Amino acid sequence: MDSAELLDLLGNANRRRILRLLAHKPCYITEISEYLGVSPKAVIDHLQKLEDAGLVTSRTDDKRRKYFSISRNLRLEVRVSPYEFGTKSAYPTNPGFDMSRCRHISIDVGDGGEETLGDLASELERLEQLENELSLAQRWVQGRATDVRDRIDEAVDDGDGRLYAELVSALAAGVSTVPALSREVEAPPELIEEVLDRLAAQDVVEETEDGWQLR
Numbered sequence: 001m002d003s004a005e006l007l008d009l010l011g012n013a014n015r016r017r018i019l020r021l022l023a024h025k026p027c028y029i030t031e032i033s034e035y036l037g038v039s040p041k042a043v044i045d046h047l048q049k050l051e052d053a054g055l056v057t058s059r060t061d062d063k064r065r066k067y068f069s070i071s072r073n074l075r076l077e078v079r080v081s082p083y084e085f086g087t088k089s090a091y092p093t094n095p096g097f098d099m100s101r102c103r104h105i106s107i108d109v110g111d112g113g114e115e116t117l118g119d120l121a122s123e124l125e126r127l128e129q130l131e132n133e134l135s136l137a138q139r140w141v142q143g144r145a146t147d148v149r150d151r152i153d154e155a156v157d158d159g160d161g162r163l164y165a166e167l168v169s170a171l172a173a174g175v176s177t178v179p180a181l182s183r184e185v186e187a188p189p190e191l192i193e194e195v196l197d198r199l200a201a202q203d204v205v206e207e208t209e210d211g212w213q214l215r
Contacts, residue, residue: 006053019056027069029047055072057071072092081145084166163195167196
């Protein structure tokens with residue numbers, strides 16, 4: 001399920017309340033129904049949609065009661081600015097992921113040795129603080145990126161500042177060919193070529209054997 005479908009799914013307040021409840025403990029249908037104040041039939045419908053999306057899983061206990069719980073971690077991001085609108089869903093990386101690949105982030109990942117309950121509690125507190133700091137950093141980056149795009153917009157005299165900003169951003173992300181850039185910024189290839197030539201004349205970009213790139 002892509003991020004747009006997830007956004008539609010989670011647009012329902014009762015489904016969000018179900019996930020909030022299940023984040024505290026697994027529950028059976030009657031518990032969820034009483035918590036939401038809606039009929040069991042409506043709860044079953046919501047749970048089915050969440051289960052189909054892979055967000056919720058179920059198991060049956062010895063009394064044949066069906067318990068529901070959240071099946072996996074998921075991060076859903078919505079980005080809105082004067083220059084972009086987009087959604088992105090992401091799942092946790094493999095525990096062995098090499099953090100050194102993230103060249104703008106430095107994190108002490110630890111050695112994962114023998115740990116007591118107290119050690120685990122301290123580690124959880126550290127990770128929750130790190131999560132808060134990364135959230136603040138994301139907000140700062142988005143605000144800074146918008147400011148830079150505004151300055152690019154002001155520096156362009158022909159009224160195409162937003163196109164220049166989107167094009168530079170796409171190049172920074174590794175998009176390098178005219179057809180790919182055309183699709184990324186949703187502009188005709190001939191206009192992309194014209195803007196690239198202007199940027200090349202200002203020594204902002206250069207053309208290589210593999211395509212265009214920032215200088």
